[in-house]
Amino acid sequence: MAESVFLAELSWSAFQDKVAKNVLVFVPLGATEQHGPHLAMNVDVVIPTAVCERVARNVGGLVAPTIAYGYKSQPRSGGGEAFPGTTSVDATTFALVLRDIIRSLGSDGIRRLVVLNGHFENSWPAVEGVDLGLRELRRDGISDMRVMRLEYWDFVQRSTLDRLFPEGFPGTELEHASLLETSLMLLLRPDLVDLAKVPDDGPAKFPTYDVYPTPEGFVPASGVLARAHGASAEKGEWLMRDHVDLITKAVRSEFGL
Amino acid sequence: MAESVFLAELSWSAFQDKVAKNVLVFVPLGATEQHGPHLAMNVDVVIPTAVCERVARNVGGLVAPTIAYGYKSQPRSGGGEAFPGTTSVDATTFALVLRDIIRSLGSDGIRRLVVLNGHFENSWPAVEGVDLGLRELRRDGISDMRVMRLEYWDFVQRSTLDRLFPEGFPGTELEHASLLETSLMLLLRPDLVDLAKVPDDGPAKFPTYDVYPTPEGFVPASGVLARAHGASAEKGEWLMRDHVDLITKAVRSEFGL
């Protein structure tokens, strides 16, 4: 069996050896969510998994299986649940999954954890999951697990954004199925991108509030919230380099690696 | 974007077209669980995903993302939670995940579902998840979703088992990290098998009851419950052919495909 950076590709005994060396484990949080007519629905699984894989190689860590079903898509950040194929779970469900994974890894001896999120809406249920997981571990007598929790897109240089958006960055929330994600997918899985189908109906113009149920026309019909035109694998490469370099640096700094 | 049998590799609009044709969706249930020193811990993800993929091709269905964290491993069927790397969730958590997926797919218009299980301990929480999912859908006014639920290993011909176990089949429960799973992994992911590490400490001799906490020595130290010697990709091929053919046949029969 070859060496692997993926936890589940190890045997339990190989994993045990890693635990003995206080290995750092990454838990990527993904989703199955519409990303426009030009992208597959696994964008939020592919990207954070790829980032974790690269950072884990840099720091000698392991990547646990990516959670593939995320918290419910919201109209203003992901288009919302009404798009067919978006397959999501309730907040309590999501938090319990992460709680249980943390409890399980903690009882195995893992003391360094990075929860790396790739789906905007997961952010808060993930905060809760981490809190519940650490609470349970403390009650089981384990109080020395340290957890970093982050969104990969927050790790990018200002200069990179400037290169990507010469006319100004529209902001993270609208970056759904748009330039950044499309470029990263062109880098990672070009077979799952169809540039010919990039829509022209964006960018979304949202009010500063939510409305439920989602009104007709609230979300662009394509599900794409900002423009994806101009996406390229090269730009994906710029982004990926930032994500990996900056997260690697942060992880090293926090865990003294 | 190429055609794909994996739901999450489609765009939402491509998926919508499938829904309009009443596409059948497979939900593979996996686990991250020790499978002895000679197998990776993703056996229960790799095999049911592969079975689903093949059956889905046969019947024109789609495969949703595999649930990678299963219900807690039990000593008599999987070695138990004490093996490092086995990363599991509580029964309620597991059932809620499946409930939410079913509710989500049902509200998208999916009316034909196959829940295909690859981890013994998932069986009953999966029953609950299906029941809760259909209950919620009924309360949302959707009462015509039809769900098959199955364990892939129940689809094998007697003659195949006789060929595999000339001295008699030890039974499904002990088939953990043993001949069948090892052969299937040799077929599907030989890079995740290390035959040199197949242990000699089995087969497990369990009493007809559980004991908690698991006593010292209750489970073979290797985590392998029956013998894995003699496993081969060819035998994996025999099994896979049975699983795929018989499940295809059952699915066609149940859904009139």
Next chain:
Amino acid sequence: MAESVFLAELSWSAFQDKVAKNVLVFVPLGATEQHGPHLAMNVDVVIPTAVCERVARNVGGLVAPTIAYGYKSQPRSGGGEAFPGTTSVDATTFALVLRDIIRSLGSDGIRRLVVLNGHFENSWPAVEGVDLGLRELRRDGISDMRVMRLEYWDFVQRSTLDRLFPEGFPGTELEHASLLETSLMLLLRPDLVDLAKVPDDGPAKFPTYDVYPTPEGFVPASGVLARAHGASAEKGEWLMRDHVDLITKAVRSEFGL
């Protein structure tokens, strides 16, 4: 007040004396479930209670009140919830009841527990209930409770089954309201058996999968899954002797009694 093997027939002070001697407590798990037109619906309460009573006498233990509402009946093992009178609870509900009982007994000082199941579908929620109960006790500082968990029907000699089924044992799952249960009820509560109503519509021919909602005709109309003809109190006696002897032996062995 006479001595009693039933916990709830003792005063608290008498129970306290037993706890001081580290008494073993049995928790029987039952159900209120259809058992064909010829048997009452309390079969899964009567039998495990009777087994517990007899084993408890043998080992000087106590029998806690039987849980009378079980996990939801499944078509392939109990006929399913559609039969009127089958009155069941959700998996989480069942697990919480058992969790709470274990926590309550543990905080009273009980350290030896046997959870004896008489309803097939309870098996897995019972596993979860035991795990949750012990988890809570550990967090309350109690880590030395030891729990056995078993299905009574797994304690039978091969030779007894051969005597009962000269043409071959159809297997545990189909043993619902059939020869074994009918014989045991004839032994224990003949007033709750009406042999004249033993149906002829079995044995059930189930596929190797579940279908939800249960299709018309999936389950024999009588709710009886295998043949009950030939049942007798004498056969019930053979079975009961095996159950009691073998469980007594196992309990003695596990708890060093």
Next chain:
Amino acid sequence: MAESVFLAELSWSAFQDKVAKNVLVFVPLGATEQHGPHLAMNVDVVIPTAVCERVARNVGGLVAPTIAYGYKSQPRSGGGEAFPGTTSVDATTFALVLRDIIRSLGSDGIRRLVVLNGHFENSWPAVEGVDLGLRELRRDGISDMRVMRLEYWDFVQRSTLDRLFPEGFPGTELEHASLLETSLMLLLRPDLVDLAKVPDDGPAKFPTYDVYPTPEGFVPASGVLARAHGASAEKGEWLMRDHVDLITKAVRSEFGL
């Protein structure tokens, strides 16, 4: 199989015939709780079951299995959880059990239900359980189930209390393991009463508030809250007659029987 007033002593087909006639079902709520050194711990099971049995005979109803594990005993009404043998469940657990029973009976066609409580602390979780059960049934399209919920001890004539307490009735809350319950047990199960052990340490003098954790000496050491001296089967007979007559009358009136 003899006719029986107990639901679980019927076959499903006999029960089905009753349902077709709109049978009224009683669900007795009990507990396993200390009742002093002179009474068994099943007092709250024995009495409500007996009341239900008699009323059911009067009105042609059926008695479902008694819930044997009640909500947590409170110091001021039952002595509290610290007494060994008191085996109780959390409020949510109790409410879920009752919810599920009501949903299950409602889906069988039952439209008339009496929830008859025999354990003070069950009162409010039972209110919640009924509310949740009816809520679920409404969402399943069943809105015509009618439920009575009562404590049996509220059905007694003033004149009977005057006969029993010539010096004044100390009130329901203190009636734990005292004159009323002891008399009823002498009537119903004299084998579970040991009058020689009636303690002298009562009556309890409680403040008008709870304190947690329960302070030393808050509850009489015996667990008996008021005096049990003078209890007799004859007095139990007076009480039982009132309970049965008055509840029968109320049930007939509410359900037009």
Next chain:
Amino acid sequence: MAESVFLAELSWSAFQDKVAKNVLVFVPLGATEQHGPHLAMNVDVVIPTAVCERVARNVGGLVAPTIAYGYKSQPRSGGGEAFPGTTSVDATTFALVLRDIIRSLGSDGIRRLVVLNGHFENSWPAVEGVDLGLRELRRDGISDMRVMRLEYWDFVQRSTLDRLFPEGFPGTELEHASLLETSLMLLLRPDLVDLAKVPDDGPAKFPTYDVYPTPEGFVPASGVLARAHGASAEKGEWLMRDHVDLITKAVRSEFGL
């Protein structure tokens, strides 16, 4: 910033100083519930908050924010949920809120707590909330928090009731929107009382049982369960003096203040 008896009107640093002196905290439990056509719906918030405020001044304690949404109103004690404006939560929700508050205050260092209830139906979910909160704290290593739990109306002298009800006190349960609450509101918030609208349709005549769904005419149309005529601020003053004096005395006695 002025000194305040209300916890939330302090800065965190001022609160920290109080914690260092082992300050006693009051948690008032209220509701938003109909109180007849002559009273506002915040009666169960205004009164317990006012009682807490006064007692807290007496004993040097702090008053945490009042819980404004209570457990579901019941027909026999509050008129029931059908009255528009009654806005309530499920039992589990209520218990979890109180559990979390207790856990949060306990982890801050609070060791003396008074949970003071102003809404009849909150009583039992509050018992559960306290139990769950203390259970969690124990598991977090904090076992020395002491909690008093009380209903303010239980602190009144017999002589006061005799003065208020020369013809006899109808009892606590019917005291909903009636003489006592109306008088207290005239004292505390006369702007929220409209004596001209005091209805004449009471007192309610309830059976000794609940019926669900609530039958037509079960509850007086006004929502007032007993007579409110004769209410006055002066009578409110008599009551408030009793409540404050007697609760102050009990708190001092229990906490040795």
Next chain:
Amino acid sequence: MAESVFLAELSWSAFQDKVAKNVLVFVPLGATEQHGPHLAMNVDVVIPTAVCERVARNVGGLVAPTIAYGYKSQPRSGGGEAFPGTTSVDATTFALVLRDIIRSLGSDGIRRLVVLNGHFENSWPAVEGVDLGLRELRRDGISDMRVMRLEYWDFVQRSTLDRLFPEGFPGTELEHASLLETSLMLLLRPDLVDLAKVPDDGPAKFPTYDVYPTPEGFVPASGVLARAHGASAEKGEWLMRDHVDLITKAVRSEFGL
């Protein structure tokens, strides 16, 4: 009883009249959270309540009681739970409270709701609470409730921020106990502000990730995340005018008022 914009200051019958006119209800979401040494802990209650009150007057709406216990404070946005006095609830608890309020108001006939949040961390549990509440209502046959959900601070003109922050706005997340909140409190409750205690230790310099447990020194010791110097009631007035005007406009637009 005077007319009031606060729902709980109406009688049920006055509220009923409002419901008949399809009144819009505001639910303010608050918290009890540290806001530095110079502000009381009820900032997140005072401000959203005041905003709701003013907007409700503008549009003829009603303000339901403010939820006073919010979701757990996070280090990067509120300082975190470690500050004494911050008293918070779990995500599930918070969502259930909001779910129940929405269900309760919906069953009363309310069809227009504004959920106005004043505590950053409440945002996502509020999204979940709204979703669960509307889901329950739909299952109860009510599908025409429309809900706006917003954070009040998102309603401010760019020009106002420019006036307030001539050197550039540090961003919403750091605006905790800083210039904006301090100014608003000086306007609304100057008695709860102590400008002399405004700390100098900010602004916080957070990394772009969370760390759990919160490391020493991660959060400024004062709990203030950005500078509060320069706060004034006049600036509070500028802000309040924007919040009220812009939210009024949005509400009118969404609900066609």
